[in-house]
Amino acid sequence: MALRCVAALSLLAVAAGRFQGFRRGNVLHDPPQGAESEELWFTQRLDHFNGADSRVWKQRYFTNDAFYQPGGPVFLMIGGEGPANPAWMKEGTWLTYAKEVGALCFLLEHRFYGKSHPTTDLSTSSLRFLSSRQALADLAHFRTVMADSLGLSNRKWVAFGGSYPGSLAAWFRLKFPHLVHAAVATSAPLLATVNFPEYLEVVWRSLASESADCPVLVKQASDALAERLKDPKTFENITKDFKLCSPLQIQSESDSAYFLETLAGNFMDVVQYNEDNRGFEGVQGTNVTIKVLCGVMGNTSMGDPYSRYVAVARLMMDTFSMKCLDSSFNNYVRDMTNTSWDGPAAEGGRQWVYQTCSEFGFYQSTDSPNQPFTGFPLGYQVKQCARFYNISAEEVAEAVAQTNEYYGGYNIRSSRIVFPNGSVDPWHALGITQDITAELPAVFIKGTAHCANMYPARSQDLPQLSEARDHLLLLLQQWLKR
Structure with a gap:
């Protein structure tokens, strides 16, 4: 509590309910006044792992094509454990990168959060359809259908996420390497405990x-x-x-x-x-x-x-x-x-x-x-x-134990995933802070907190934060050439 970019909520947000896990303030918050972006809806299966269950629901997403150049990559920002915020379609470091490489941008809200309601209620029987595995299957289906319908099948897709969505970004690349070319997994806890x-x-x-x-x-x-x-x-x-x-x-x-x-x-x-x-x-x-x-x-x-x-x-x-x-x-x-x-x-x-x-x-x-x-x-x-x-x-x-068995914990084996973390952020204790391989690099930013590299740049940013953002762009540019 965004994964929130969020165990217990403090008195700061007790009225809204307490989160056991990521602390309050997902990377994708409620939209501030004045943030306008058209809500779009995508049809998803309720249960991706049961072919006999044909039930579907509508998942909310947003898009920004302002920077897209024909032949450019596609950036997919992953929503987390709170409402997806369309403000991220107007500001954020990922949009700076999109402008540099001519990317088309999507933001997909996580099932069961925000306005993405797969079931009629939040009973325990309904929540059995809430899991990271179902969320990854949502991402895979969204990517496949959007690529086919918009002629983007040959484009290189890059997943972005911070906190729990950062974990999802890494796991998306891990589990669906044929669908996603690279991932930026910011402040992502990779080990369940x-x-x-x-x-x-x-x-x-x-x-x-x-x-x-x-x-x-x-x-x-x-x-x-x-x-x-x-x-x-x-x-x-x-x-x-x-x-x-x-x-x-x-x-x-x-x-x-x-x-x-x-x-x-x-x-x-x-x-x-x-x-x-x-x-x-x-x-x-x-x-x-x-x-x-x-x-x-x-x-x-x-x-x-x-x-x-x-x-x-x-x-x-x-x-x-x-x-x-x-x-x-x-x-x-x-x-x-x-x-x-x-x-x-x-x-x-x-x-x-x-x-x-x-x-x-x-x-x-x-x-x-x-x-x-x-x-x-x-x-x-x-x-x-x-x-x-x-x-x-x-x-x-x-x-x-099953989560770590399925995803590998710290022993992730993949390529083209970068793991930015901040030294002040308590979540770095479950993240990757040293390079695993040259293709799985870590970017450890001293003096910064949770998901700092994702936010819009400003004049008072620490030099090492600015350098980290620049380094991430260079990595993406190199990876997109492959």
Whole structure:
């Protein structure tokens, strides 16, 4: 939560539902006001792997032919675990590349997200048609039909994606090499894993890169809050401190874990998207950076670390115009078990958590001592799979093992796939950060966060980010000559 370019959502987006996996803010967000691009619809099979099932549905896509030169390549941007944003048909580094090479551009929304509704609801029986394998089959069928109908069969197709869609881009090239010539797999986690405490370990290191004391102070604050949650006498003050929507109630370990995870999510989100250029998508909060949060945590005039933690939470609520914070785990369960397309978690929360339970894991737990938070262990997160979808912990583990068996994890064997990652981004811990072969290169960009190379260039970009974008263009130009 785009894969989001998105385990738990912080209070920044709690009202929209929480994602277990990629943190909030997919590379393909809701469109900002003024972003206009015609919605187009493509007929897909509901189940690509059952020839006896003839049911079909309409998948949303967008196109941009402004840069296309006859004989040029075709760029296919892959949608992820949220609504596809037509703003990406107007801005973004991939369009800079398209202009250079004369490419025709498509953006295909992922099944079950945005307006691409294959089923009448989000019940668990419906969600069985939601998987990366079905999504790849969607891509393959889209590519085949569009190539035939538009006379593009002899053109070279290049897949683009960031975060989970970055993984899909790599896997599309891996599984359908006859259909896609090359892939740019940005910030792509290639290894599925049930427990992913390394995410929070990178959060520690990224905070420490600003100030060595910062993650230590965050740890002290998180520990202090966890201790207070053990004493009901503190609940009234905690309710006031964090402007909770209703009086704090801790009746189970899940209640406590949910609250602690929500507040930790402020730091997790800011680290993941630190100093990026998402503003062009209409995203709020891009002015809140690691530097800002560590500045608050290091401000001794605000009191002890707990008080500064409160100040961070209030800063984030103000940033997103939130009057109060819903810290109720029961409300979260209510939202996540609502199976209607009009439900509060239907934008992607219920769907993405299902994918983590049925394919990927990616649970960002506090099970490592080398991270700054307290109180949301793996067990708390995996239990949600059973509660929401009747998927047991054993089934989660088996599903993750099957995913790695099917795609190969880190041991990917293919060609013409490049893997850009940022050192600040916690997801690089599951990505490719060193060249596998000359045909499977990594581009590791120091000082940048999640999907940074995909956003439009700007004057304040780090030199190494600009160099990385240039390097990616050169790679594409070389590969398209083959």
